[in-house]
Amino acid sequence: MATTHLTTTGTPGFLRRLLRMSLIGQIAIGLVLGIALALLAPAATDSVAILGDLFISALKAVAPILVFVLVMAAIGNHTKGQPTHIRPVIVLYLLGTFSAALVAVLASFAFPTTLTLDAPPASGDAPGGILGVLRNLLLSAVQNPVSALMDANFIAILVWAAGLGIALRHASQGTRTTVNDLAAAVSSIVHVVIRFAPLGIFGLVAGTLGSTGFDALFGYGKLLLVIVGCMLFVALVVNPLFVFWKLRRNPYPLVFTCLRDSAVTAFFTRSSAANIPINLELAKRLGLHEDTYSISIPLGATINMAGAAITITVMTLAAAHTLDIQVDIPTALLLSVVSGLAAAGASGVAGGSLLLIPMACALFGIDADVAMQVVAIGFVISVVQDSMETALNSSTDILFTAAASAAATGEPLNLERPRPGS
DSSP states (O other): OHHHHHHHHHHHHHHHHHHHSOHHHHHHHHHHHHHHHHHHOGGGHHHHHHHHHHHHHHHHHHHHHHHHHHHHHHHHTOOTTOOOOHHHHHHHHHHHHHHHHHHHHHHHHHSOOOOOOOOOOOOSOOOSSHHHHHHHHHHHHTSOHHHHHHHTOHHHHHHHHHHHHHHHTTSOHHHHHHHHHHHHHHHHHHHHHHHTHHHHHHHHHHHHHHHTOSGGGGGGHHHHHHHHHHHHHIIIIIHHHHHHHHHSSOOHHHHHHHIIIIIHHHHHHOOTTTTHHHHHHHHHHHTOOHHHHHHHHHHHHHHOOHHHHHHHHHHHHHHHHHTTOOOOHHHHHHHHHHHHHHHHTGGGSTTGGGGGHHHHHGGGTOOHHHHHHHHHHHHHTHHHHHHHHHHHHHHHHHHHHHHHHHHHHOOOOOOOOOOTTO
């Protein structure tokens, strides 16, 4: 009887302590358990991979309607004359993306990388040029709203939400209150989904390591090191400089908060769209104005693509070095501009940033067939490259939003960690 008593009372106590941990602590446990399962019992990873698939699917399902309702409610209830601070956020987005491309150019010259171009052609259609990317961007903005929600086309979602929000400014107070209540209801659903992040991360890590592993990455180790090194430099040096420029104080407490609470989940979900609810929750906890972050966060998931700019630039210059193409400084600067602009349209292209590489390769006259082989190599290293890219993109969205908002309002940010059980 005594043994039975200890067992039944001890287990709930352990579970209570686990549930009272912060979400990041729970995610860390899920990460460790996922790695352990993949190493000790790789055959069992298939059975838990569904947890990761369910988590990502739930986030992707709720993100479009969340963005649509929040933006519509924020604009519809916006008081005339009340600042939204969107302009400085957009300026940071553009400067950050261009700076990331420039860092990638400098790193590619400092550590030139060559490739073995014998990979099979990659599947998918790449846009023919920067005009093609911009054309796709404009056409996406006028997509049918129902189709936009179904396809998670956040460009069209933002356009329709903004239009309806402006129209709702003239609606009755009861109608606007109903929209606010709907936004609160959807937000509560998102909160529930996010609470399952530890299980989702456990399934994602175990499933990825069990099925893919990292053996295929070793052959492209130097290329991957250049890409990851650029992304880490931007996250830990360039972005903090922008934050210091806006806040005039130590930027790293805010930088590490955004990396811990946004980049970690984005790394494993590998989807900026799926991480929008995570960033919205973090923006709320930081004490930012909803009128600002409800627009800037989904907008950043569309146009703020520092990681994509790095990928496009490094892969393109690696192809140029492989083919002994001499690249001068003016052309490299032009590549930075093109990569930055192309990266802004990466979310609207199937395959993301990788399928924009042929467009950048065209600057150097590289044949499309060769360029698509470079894309295929990109898919080989995408297990790490795409994860790092998404982590940088998504964490920068909330970082720049917080920095611009705090600089404009002068209000302090809440950088304290959530209390256990929150």
